[in-house]
Amino acid sequence: MTRSRRLATAATAVLALTLTLPLAGAASATTANSTASTASVSASAQLPRPTGPYAVGRDSLHLVDADRPDPWVPAAGARQLMVSMYYPARRGTAGPTAPYMTTEEARLLLELRAPDVTVPPEVISGVRTWSHPGARPLGGRFPLLVLSPGFTFPRATLTGLAEDLASRGYVVALVDHPYENAGTTLPDGTTLPCAICDKLPELGLRAVAESRAVDVSFVLDRLTGRHPAWRHARMIDPRRIGMAGHSIGGASAVATMAADSRVRAGANMDGTMFAPVPGNGLDGRPFLMFGAKDRTTDKTWNEGWAHLDGWKRWLTVEGADHGSFTDVPLLAELVGIPDTASLPFERGEALTRAYLAAFFDQQLKGIAQPLLDGPSPDNPEVSVRLP
Template identity: 50%
Template sequence: MSVKPLLRGGLAAGLLVLAVSACSPPVAPRSAAASAAPSKASGPAALPAPTGTRPVGAAVLHLKDRSRPDPWVAEEKTRQLMVTVWYPAAGRSGRAAPYMSAKESELVLKGKRVYGSPYDLLSRTRTHAVADAAPAGRRASLPLVVLSPGFTMPRSTLTALAEDLASHGYVVAGIDHTHENYATTFPGGRVADCVACDSDSDFGFGTKVSGIRAADVSFVLDRLTGDGAAWKGSSLIDPDRIAMVGQSMGGAGALAAMVKDRRVRAGVVMDGTTYARIPKGGLARPVMFLGSAGHRPGGRDISWDRDWKLLTGWKRWLVLPGGDHQSFTDVPLLAGALGMELPGSLTAARSAELTRTYVRAFLDRHLREEPQPLLERPSPRHPEVTHCAPATKSCA
C-alpha cells in the first residue's frame, strides 16, 4: 500500500498517519472521537529507563559505501548511511545522547502532518544513553543486534528498545536508510530527505526497499566487524553472534538480510509485511514474528502465512491483539508529548515493556543459548501476548 497520508490536517491526521507504514494495512482509530479529541500535550517525552544493570553509551557513525551508488539518487555515487551504536558503557556520567536534531524533529512532524506542537519537540525527548561514553566489555564478548525502522521513520524511533538491550550487554546498531525517511542529517549539516516517498506506490516497491536494506545491513556489518572497523568498540563485538530486529519495512529488511547474509543468525519481524523470497529449501535460522491484530494467521497480511511454511528452524508467531502497528516503537511514548492518542488498548509503557521483554527473550535464547520459557507458552504475566498456530489459524 502507499504510505502517503490518508488524512490531512491537525493532530487527528497525524495520529493516523504515524500509525501507518508501507509494510502493514492501516489500523483505524478506536473511535472518531478518539481521533478528533487528542489529549493535551504534556511537554517533552521521556523514554522509560533501561531495565538492565549496565550503563549505556551511544555513538553516531557516518559510513560511506563506495562500492555502490545511492539507489534513490543516481547522482550520489556513494551510498552514505548514518548509524547509531548503543552499547554497554564504562560509566553513567556525561552528556545525554540526543534523540534527534531539531531539524529532524521538524521534518518528521511535517512529513507526518502532525500539527499543533513545537516543531523541535521530538528533539527534546529525554534519553538514558551517554553520548560517546567509553565502551565496556571483554574482547569479542558482546552480541550485536541490528535495528531497522519502518519506512519514513528515523532510527531514533527504536531508541527505547536499543537502550534496554545495551543495558543487558548487547551492542545495538540502528540504521537510517538514507532517502527512505523524512530526515537523515550528515556531518556538516546536510539533510537527506525522503526521495523514496515519491515511489512508494510503484509496483515492486516493497521488494526493492527490502533488498536495499539487506545491502545496507551487510555493509554495516562489514564496517562494525571487519578490518578497519568504524567504531572504537568494535573489538568487543562477537562476530559469530549477530541478529537483526526490524519494525514494519525494517522487519521486511530483517528477513531479506537473513536470506542474503549468513552472518545474521536470527531475526525478529515486528508487524511488517515480508517481501524477500525465501529459497525453496527453506530458511533454517531462528525467526520470530511479533505483530498486532492485523497479523493474525489468515489475517489481512498473507506474507507471514506464506513465509511460515518456509521457515524450517526455530520459529514463533506472537500477536498482541490490543497492539497497534507502532506499538513496537517509541511512537506511543511520544504521543502524549504531541497531544495525541493512538489506536489500540495497550498503554505506551506496557507496549514498550512487552516489546523489550519478548525481543530480549528471543535474543537471549538464540545469541546466548539461554532457555526462555516465555517463548514456549502463553504467560500469565503477559496476557496481552498470544501464541499463534498457523495450522489452525488460531492464537491463544
C-alpha cells in the same frame, strides 16, 4: 494539495498501515488543544528507563559505501548511512544523555506524518534518552544486533528498544536508511529528505527491503572487517549477530538473512513480508514473528511461517497496533494525537523489550527462555504459536 499531504497520503495508500502518528487531516480534531496539552508533557518527556544492569553508551557513525550509488537518488553519489551504536557501558563514567533526534528530523517527521499538528518540532527532538555519548565501554565481547526502522520513520523511533537491549549486554547498530524516511541528518548538518515516500521504486516495497539487506551487509562489513569503522569494534563478537526490524525493517530482516549467513537469528516486528521467506527457508536459522492481531490474517505471514525451517515462534499481542512496537505512541501523545491502540505505550514497550531480549538471549547467548514456549500469566496480552 500540499506536498506534505501528498507524501503522507501516498505512503499510507501503499503500506496500508495504521500508525499512531496519523496523516493529513487526521489530527484536525485535536490540533486546537495540542499545544496546551503538550506543554506540560514535553517538559518531562522521556523514554522508559532501560531494564538491564548496565549503563548505555552511544556513538554515531557516518558510513559511505563508495562502491554503491544511492539506489533512490543516484545523483547524490555513493550510498550514505547513519548508524547509532549503543553499547554496554560502565556506570559512573557517563555525561549528558544523547539527543533523541535532530530538530530538523523532527520537523520533517511532523510535516510528513502529522502536517496538521502545530506543536514545535522541539517537543519531539527534546525527548530524553538514557544513553550517553562517549561513555566508557564495558570490558568483554557481546552479541551484535542490527535494528532497522519502519518505512518513512527515522531510526530514532526504535531508540527505546535499542537502549534496553544494550543495557542487557548487546551491542546494537540502529541504522538509518536515507531517502526512505522523513529525514536523516548527516554530520555536516545536512538533512536528507524522503525521496521515495510519494513514489515508490518500480518493484515497490520489496525493492526497499532488498536494498536494506545490502545496507545491513555493508554495515556488518564495516563493523567486523579488518579495519572497522567503530572505535569500540573489539566489543563485537562476530559469531553472534542478530537482526530485528519494525514494519519494512522486519521484512528487511528476512531479506538480510536470505542474503547474508552472518546473521544468525532474526525478528520481524509487525512488518508485511514484502521480501518473502525463501521457499527453502533460512538454512535452519531461528526467526521470531512478533505482531499485532491482524497479522493472523496476513497472507505473507502465513506463507512465511510455513517456509521457516528452523526454530520459530509467532507471538500475537492483543490490543497492539502497528506502532506499538516502537516509540511512536509516545511521540503521538506529545503532539496531542489520541492513541489508536488499546495497549498503553508503556506496556507495549515493556512487552517488546522483554520478548525481543528473550529471543536473542536464547538464540545468541544460549540462555533458555521458557517465556517463548507458551502463555505467560505475567503477559496475558501475548499468545504464542508453536511449530
